[in-house]
Amino acid sequence: MAINQTTRTERPSLAVELAGIRLRNPVMPASGTFGYGEEYAPFLDLEEIGAIVTKGLSLKPKAGNPTPRIAETISGMLNAIGLQNVGIDAFRKHKVPFLRTVNTPVIVNFFGNTLEEYGAVAEQLAEIPEIAGAELNISCPNVKQGGIVFGTDPKAAGEVVSLVRRKFSRPLIVKLTPNVTDITVIAKVVEEAGADAITCINTLTGMSIDIRTRKPRLANRTGGLSGPAIRPIAVRMVHQVVQAVSIPVIGVGGIVRPMDALEFLIAGARAVQVGTANFVDPTAMLTITQGIEEFCVEEGIDDINQVIGSLRY
Amino acid sequence: MKNIRTKILSNQEISPGYFRMRILAPGYERKARAGQFVMFRVQRSLPPLLRRPFGIFRTGFLPSDCDDMPPIEFVEILYKVVGRGTTIMAELHEGDRVELLGPLGNGFDLTATGGEKILVGGGIGLVPLYMLASELVESSSVRLLMGGRTRDDILAVTEFERLGVETYVSTDDGSLGEEGLVTHVLERKLQKYPDAKVFACGPLPMLKAVREKCLAYQAPLQVSLEEFMACGVGACLGCVVKGAGHTEEAPSYLCTCTAGPVFKSEYLDWSSLGTTQTECGGCT
Numbered sequence: 001m002a003i004n005q006t007t008r009t010e011r012p013s014l015a016v017e018l019a020g021i022r023l024r025n026p027v028m029p030a031s032g033t034f035g036y037g038e039e040y041a042p043f044l045d046l047e048e049i050g051a052i053v054t055k056g057l058s059l060k061p062k063a064g065n066p067t068p069r070i071a072e073t074i075s076g077m078l079n080a081i082g083l084q085n086v087g088i089d090a091f092r093k094h095k096v097p098f099l100r101t102v103n104t105p106v107i108v109n110f111f112g113n114t115l116e117e118y119g120a121v122a123e124q125l126a127e128i129p130e131i132a133g134a135e136l137n138i139s140c141p142n143v144k145q146g147g148i149v150f151g152t153d154p155k156a157a158g159e160v161v162s163l164v165r166r167k168f169s170r171p172l173i174v175k176l177t178p179n180v181t182d183i184t185v186i187a188k189v190v191e192e193a194g195a196d197a198i199t200c201i202n203t204l205t206g207m208s209i210d211i212r213t214r215k216p217r218l219a220n221r222t223g224g225l226s227g228p229a230i231r232p233i234a235v236r237m238v239h240q241v242v243q244a245v246s247i248p249v250i251g252v253g254g255i256v257r258p259m260d261a262l263e264f265l266i267a268g269a270r271a272v273q274v275g276t277a278n279f280v281d282p283t284a285m286l287t288i289t290q291g292i293e294e295f296c297v298e299e300g301i302d303d304i305n306q307v308i309g310s311l312r313y
Numbered sequence: 314m315k316n317i318r319t320k321i322l323s324n325q326e327i328s329p330g331y332f333r334m335r336i337l338a339p340g341y342e343r344k345a346r347a348g349q350f351v352m353f354r355v356q357r358s359l360p361p362l363l364r365r366p367f368g369i370f371r372t373g374f375l376p377s378d379c380d381d382m383p384p385i386e387f388v389e390i391l392y393k394v395v396g397r398g399t400t401i402m403a404e405l406h407e408g409d410r411v412e413l414l415g416p417l418g419n420g421f422d423l424t425a426t427g428g429e430k431i432l433v434g435g436g437i438g439l440v441p442l443y444m445l446a447s448e449l450v451e452s453s454s455v456r457l458l459m460g461g462r463t464r465d466d467i468l469a470v471t472e473f474e475r476l477g478v479e480t481y482v483s484t485d486d487g488s489l490g491e492e493g494l495v496t497h498v499l500e501r502k503l504q505k506y507p508d509a510k511v512f513a514c515g516p517l518p519m520l521k522a523v524r525e526k527c528l529a530y531q532a533p534l535q536v537s538l539e540e541f542m543a544c545g546v547g548a549c550l551g552c553v554v555k556g557a558g559h560t561e562e563a564p565s566y567l568c569t570c571t572a573g574p575v576f577k578s579e580y581l582d583w584s585s586l587g588t589t590q591t592e593c594g595g596c597t
């Protein structure tokens with residue numbers, strides 16, 4: 001009797017291991033939707049999320065695109081922020097001291113305009129011991145150079161990942177763009193080049209027009225579409241990539257509710273990222289984590305790893 | 314600042330196309346400062362996906378239903394129906410569940426006490442000026458210059474008068490008050506009160522005209538800006554405006570949500586403001 005009670009009240013384990021990083025649960029923010037962590041500290045306990053993923057960093061500070069930078073669409077939003085960020089030096093000086101006080105793995109997202117810049121940022125990141133891992137952005141649709149240029153060409157993708165791999169020995173995650181004909185081609189190249197994990201997907205390139213002014217709603221004309229509108233595409237691509245590679249995959253795209261996150265996990269994602277939903281509800285990641293736990297209890301599952309990749313046909 | 318799940322106390326049309334919503338908001342009476350805003354969300358509704366930013370009109374207390382219960386704290390927002398989000402809001406009723414993130418933003422700088430204060434409001438831009446007026450009347454002589462296209466755009470003027478604010482109304486079509494632009498009234502007041510400090514909120518063309526007058530009369534100016542934003546807390550970087558001295562080489566982008574929404578005029582790059590603005594954020 002007493003044993004039964006203990007069993008019943010025991011909470012399921014949500015911990016997962018991602019390329020050597022141990023996460024207390026599989027829920028983390030998507031880069032660019034969570035600032036540098038500190039912005040959301042007033043609203044949620046940063047020690048209740050799986051990891052902190054920073055805004056994409058570059059070698060030098062970057063100003064970003066002209067405004068308007070965002071527009072809402074049905075069940076989604078378009079953004080063309082243009083990778084505005086404080087740069088690696090300011091990150092180290094002004095953001096790391098805060099992150100050091102938080103007992104949660106920090107994953108730094110980064111990008112470069114050229115191959116050399118990617119390498120230079122990786123070298124600098126290697127010198128910041130507080131970083132658990134790095135997420136290499138080869139998929140931003142909103143800047144002319146860098147980003148997507150490397151993410152849509154298999155050869156360029158392989159080169160940049162190999163270079164960064166040589167300079168950064170801790171866990172290296174590569175974030176892929178969905179704006180390609182076959183995402184598995186890039187995924188395989190990235191794996192071969194030494195990536196420890198893959199994040200998919202970044203935003204889908206989109207456009208929206210104001211019919212009265214006949215102008216694009218974004219100054220950049222096009223932007224990246226995120227939010228629930230893209231979720232089925234993201235689930236499909238995660239499913240494809242999981243089949244194609246043997247390294248872990250982080251699923252991202254339109255997760256708002258716990259059941260959305262569970263779709264990705266069942267498709268085989270080792271962890272998930274929450275993006276646009278953070279803007280709508282700063283506590284979204286906590287609600288999602290709680291819901292995942294409740295699902296496990298309802299399904300009689302004591303370890304989230306039993307859910308991961310449990311897709312049935 | 315925090316996110317509260319709460320409910321609507323009332324939601325009434327106060328002028329054609331303009332609504333006043335009163336929301337149960339514990340803590341706001343104590344915490345909210347003049348010029349701050351909230352991110353509003355209809356609970357469990359999608360669309361609209363994103364929250365909408367609204368300036369705080371005022372906060373206050375209602376007597377509780379029971380004698381031994383504390384009074385009920387509320388926040389009021391005024392809004393104009395312009396797109397899908399505000400259309401949905403206009404159909405909400407007392408008791409409907411909503412979420413508020415706030416109070417957010419910096420608010421007006423009220424360190425300069427005494428003397429003459431001139432507030433300039435254009436249409437719905439009047440919203441952040443009410444709490445400002447109620448604080449300024451404590452130590453200053455306050456005048457409100459309220460402008461709109463027609464009489465329908467002139468809101469809540471009697472409430473300002475009850476605070477002891479002298480009000481001057483102007484409309485483009487002369488349907489209420491003086492016919493003409495609010496900046497004409499401003500010019501006369503600046504001639505009469507050369508040491509006045511000016512606070513303004515309204516459509517961008519009006520703000521630009523107000524700024525020209527203030528430059529001409531060397532009157533210090535604070536403006537409250539409106540921009541599309543996704544998060545309201547400085548993370549999405551969607552609501553930036555260019556700061557004074559912005560160049561391609563040394564760019565300066567300021568978040569309207571955290572560096573603003575109130576800016577001292579001299580901190581802004583006015584030539585770039587509004588060059589790419591559209592009427593509504595989207596969601597069509």
